Amino acid sequence: MSLFSDNIRALRVRNKISQEKLAEQLQITRGRYVKYEDGTSEAPYDILKRMALYFHISIDLLLSVDVRKINIEDLIKLENNRLLLPIQIDSSGENIIEVVTQKVKAGYLSGYADPEYIESLQQISLPFLGSGKHRGFPVEGDSMPPHEEGSIIVGRYVENLGEVQDGKTYILITKNHGMVYKRLNKNKKNTLVLESDNSFYPHFEVKFSEILEIWEYQCNIGRTDTKQPLTEMESLKGILLELKREVLEIKGQRVQ
Missing domain, CATH: 1.10.260.40 (lambda repressor-like DNA-binding domains)
Structure with missing residues (x-):
């Protein structure tokens, strides 16, 4: 059989x-x-x-x-019975946060709906996140500063595509693009536009039918304390403040 x-x-x-x-x-x-x-x-x-x-x-x-x-009752039911999301809970009944490390990332596309695969993932607890189902995903590349490669993005599971808000960042699990972390916009019917905060990378589109899972950004776990470079707006603001300070100093000298 x-x-x-x-x-x-x-x-x-x-x-x-x-x-x-x-x-x-x-x-x-x-x-x-x-x-x-x-x-x-x-x-x-x-x-x-x-x-x-x-x-x-x-x-x-x-x-x-x-x-x-498996216990069917321990699976999150999604809209239109599209699929069931395996979850884990601790002895207190609280959801456990599974972490998809870089080492096991390749297997997530085939294992995201497999309770045995999900059970094999590393686990952490972040009580401050509150309600909702959370999971951690690895960052790749430099397309979404200040998050650097090697960091972990913790996302809250989005059950309904209608919950997606323009301009917010999300981890998407897709059929054709794999696992991606981008800023989303719903400016086309049945399509999401995925944008990188690093303008070097072009935006691209993903149809709703290609999406397997969406996780809304909640927090970042990283090891770097590197100071981020100033943006153009921040640099301009700094220049204007410096000019203002110099003007005030000149006026002060004239009064004296």
Whole structure:
């Protein structure tokens, strides 16, 4: 039997429903359903979708994760039953912050929905962050100063794309661009514009359908204390303040 076959049988038994009743809910015959459960036939996409909706679990988990090893109630349910987000809690019932280090980053795209992968990540606790599900992600490159390569960005999970606010920074997990940290703008229908704070890097667009996860920036964990260079506006402000000081000094000398 396949993992999928084991999963649908386990979910059916867990829900205390007969093969005949489940087949009825899926709008197929019992004979057809039995072939999926015993592994002699593969379910087409429309049937997979109906099963996912019925059991309130994502298709990717049905096909790739042994649901007998996890508690479905410990997964965050997303809008439209799109997928389930694995989470972990400590002995007090508080969410644990998993950290996706540079070493394991490559595996996140295939493991983000796998509870066993999430369980293997390093963990930290930051009580000051408050409510919400948080996770840490590594910074790459110099496109988003002052965050430097090697730092960790901690983000709060965004359940609904409607929560995304123009001008704020987010970590995105995408099908085509992988893991990116950018400033977002929703100036096109069904599309996000991703911008780097370092103007050297051009902005680009990502369709909503390409997005797997979005995490809103909450804090940065880094090791550097390097002083950041002044921006053009800050430099200009400094020059004007210096001129103002000199003018005041000249006026003071004339009064004397």
